[in-house]
Amino acid sequence: MQLLAERIATWLGMEGLPRQAVVAGVVLVVALVVATVVLTIAGILTWAERRVAGRTQSRVGPNRVGPLGFLQWVADGIKLITKEDVIPAAADRTLFRLAPYPVIVGIFAAFASVPFGQKLIAADLNVGVLYLMAITSLVVVGVLMAGWASNNKWALLGGVRSAAQIVSYEVPSVLAALSVVLLAGTLSLQGIIGKQGGWPWEWYLFYNPFTFVAFFLFFTSAVAEGNRTPFDLPEAESELVAGYNVEYSGMRFAGFFLGEFANVYLLSAIATALFFGGWQIPGVTPDMQAASPVWQAVGVGLFALKAGTGAFVVLWLRWTMPRLRVDQLMGLCYRYLLPLSFAMLLGNAAYVWLVPQWAAWVVQGATTTVGLAVAGVFVRRVFYHIRHVGDDVSLDLARGESGTFDPQLQVRVYGAFRRRHAGDSAS
Amino acid sequence: MDPYIERSPDGAVAIGTLDSLLNLARKNSEWYLLFATACCGIELMQTGGPRTDADRFGFVFRPTPRQADTIILAGTITYKMASRVRLLYEQMAEPRYVISMGSCANTGGPFYDSYPVVKGGDLILPVDVYVAGCPPRPEALIEALMLVQDKMAREPWLRKARGRWPDPKDPWPQPSAVLGSCAAAAKGPTPKG
Numbered sequence: 001m002q003l004l005a006e007r008i009a010t011w012l013g014m015e016g017l018p019r020q021a022v023v024a025g026v027v028l029v030v031a032l033v034v035a036t037v038v039l040t041i042a043g044i045l046t047w048a049e050r051r052v053a054g055r056t057q058s059r060v061g062p063n064r065v066g067p068l069g070f071l072q073w074v075a076d077g078i079k080l081i082t083k084e085d086v087i088p089a090a091a092d093r094t095l096f097r098l099a100p101y102p103v104i105v106g107i108f109a110a111f112a113s114v115p116f117g118q119k120l121i122a123a124d125l126n127v128g129v130l131y132l133m134a135i136t137s138l139v140v141v142g143v144l145m146a147g148w149a150s151n152n153k154w155a156l157l158g159g160v161r162s163a164a165q166i167v168s169y170e171v172p173s174v175l176a177a178l179s180v181v182l183l184a185g186t187l188s189l190q191g192i193i194g195k196q197g198g199w200p201w202e203w204y205l206f207y208n209p210f211t212f213v214a215f216f217l218f219f220t221s222a223v224a225e226g227n228r229t230p231f232d233l234p235e236a237e238s239e240l241v242a243g244y245n246v247e248y249s250g251m252r253f254a255g256f257f258l259g260e261f262a263n264v265y266l267l268s269a270i271a272t273a274l275f276f277g278g279w280q281i282p283g284v285t286p287d288m289q290a291a292s293p294v295w296q297a298v299g300v301g302l303f304a305l306k307a308g309t310g311a312f313v314v315l316w317l318r319w320t321m322p323r324l325r326v327d328q329l330m331g332l333c334y335r336y337l338l339p340l341s342f343a344m345l346l347g348n349a350a351y352v353w354l355v356p357q358w359a360a361w362v363v364q365g366a367t368t369t370v371g372l373a374v375a376g377v378f379v380r381r382v383f384y385h386i387r388h389v390g391d392d393v394s395l396d397l398a399r400g401e402s403g404t405f406d407p408q409l410q411v412r413v414y415g416a417f418r419r420r421h422a423g424d425s426a427s
Numbered sequence: 428m429d430p431y432i433e434r435s436p437d438g439a440v441a442i443g444t445l446d447s448l449l450n451l452a453r454k455n456s457e458w459y460l461l462f463a464t465a466c467c468g469i470e471l472m473q474t475g476g477p478r479t480d481a482d483r484f485g486f487v488f489r490p491t492p493r494q495a496d497t498i499i500l501a502g503t504i505t506y507k508m509a510s511r512v513r514l515l516y517e518q519m520a521e522p523r524y525v526i527s528m529g530s531c532a533n534t535g536g537p538f539y540d541s542y543p544v545v546k547g548g549d550l551i552l553p554v555d556v557y558v559a560g561c562p563p564r565p566e567a568l569i570e571a572l573m574l575v576q577d578k579m580a581r582e583p584w585l586r587k588a589r590g591r592w593p594d595p596k597d598p599w600p601q602p603s604a605v606l607g608s609c610a611a612a613a614k615g616p617t618p619k620g
Contacts, residue, residue: 050482050487053482054480054482057476057477058477059476059477059480059482059483060480060482060483061480061482061483062482062483062484062485063483064455064483064484064485065455065485069483069485072455072456072485074452075451075452075453075455075456075485076452076456076485077452078448078449078452078453078456079452079453079455079456079496080456082449082452082453082522082584083496083520083521083522084520084521084522085520086493086518086520237461237490241490241491242489242490242491242494245491245494246491246493247491247493248493248494249493249494249520250520253493253494
């Protein structure tokens, strides 16, 4: 286990100073840099979420602040700083003030061992997966503190729901991640990425049918752990006004908010590292990448691309899926995800134990083919629906005479109407 | 008088730039409370919908008053509801703004003669912008939200936060004057003869 901090200290030629002092100083700087990067990512994700929501709902989304409204998150952040920090009179003041910090610490500390690139990792822990799963559990503490300290029934219900949900979904998510650990034989995230390759058939996603299923189990559980729709019961507006953060305003609310969005990126980054080959470039071995700064940069970009795609899918899910009920949520976890993830773990163990190498190659190829075919069919369907979006619904009022309302343009099957009159002039 | 200079005994201190930067951020992130008392609420929901997309300007709804900047009095307010509306307003974090939407919230509207109806939202809350209509179209509500943006942009936020505004010796464009000029601008030139 070599800390990035130690490497930087050596590079700066600061061996003369007391080693602990140098390391502590550099650790602080690195922590600050990582926190800033994570804050930026979380902020950009809030903007991305609103743009995705706009597209999904036939709207535009924020477009006034900066190009395509890109600086919307900066405006929101500054606004939240200037707002009053309300602490309800009946609240437990100490706990209320402390509550956002475990959430922020839990998420941000996890980024310490996220492998953004082959050499771009703050601390490559040899217990990386274990560390990630353990440190993100701090979020439960913060959420429960917020729910309890607010002295508000909605907040308390939201906090308790969130705790139950995170603790429950932790199990399938860890078991699904264990499948990968079993194959790689290491808990270190860099080690796991090193065992994979750049091409899709070298990813653990397509290693065998068990890991293929394990990925979806992991992703579902991770989305549920992050309290994202369709599992956002702790924040369900229709039942609990805003969940555990109902009494929070200003910067303390921003803490919860940024934590949630940083978590979206975190879960995509972990999924990328465990199942999608991380920073591995197709056709480039890790040794080649280590030798060249250009390949390093490409690797970092590739990781960001994969993780960004994962984050986009999470946002997309949020605006597509309706919310589950509480009993459905727990039923899904304990009756389906948990036994399935156990089965996948045992299946992987048996696979490693029983299947010879030549058969493993065949299985890997077959899984890749089937997996890519499924992905292809899915993407084709998505694009089909995007192309034909106007066929069922039209929001276009102003296509008749200029400024007049033409009820015929409001017919439900607008596409059919449009096709029928494709050749007509505006008469 | 230059509104961007704050005067101090030992010369002028320019804090206008920071103020306008803060105000630029504040006005582009105006979150409104998801709250309605009557039928104007339908138009309030439409305002966030696809045709008049309020999110373009950074107006998003928040379900909890703690995180909202603007409360929109959408609809008839009864005497029984009045105390709850007041409570919601008091739960909001400062700075906070109030929009009175529709005839009922402005004056009591068609229910003016009814015994349980509050004869105007400004009897219980300090209203910043009134929107006419029964109910107003979503475009009108967007305009009201943008008028609140104008008001935010002209506020000396730093001085206000330090309790130095309003100051009779340093007259800042008062909100009423600002809105009056906006209304005059919206009305356009007076028709002749």
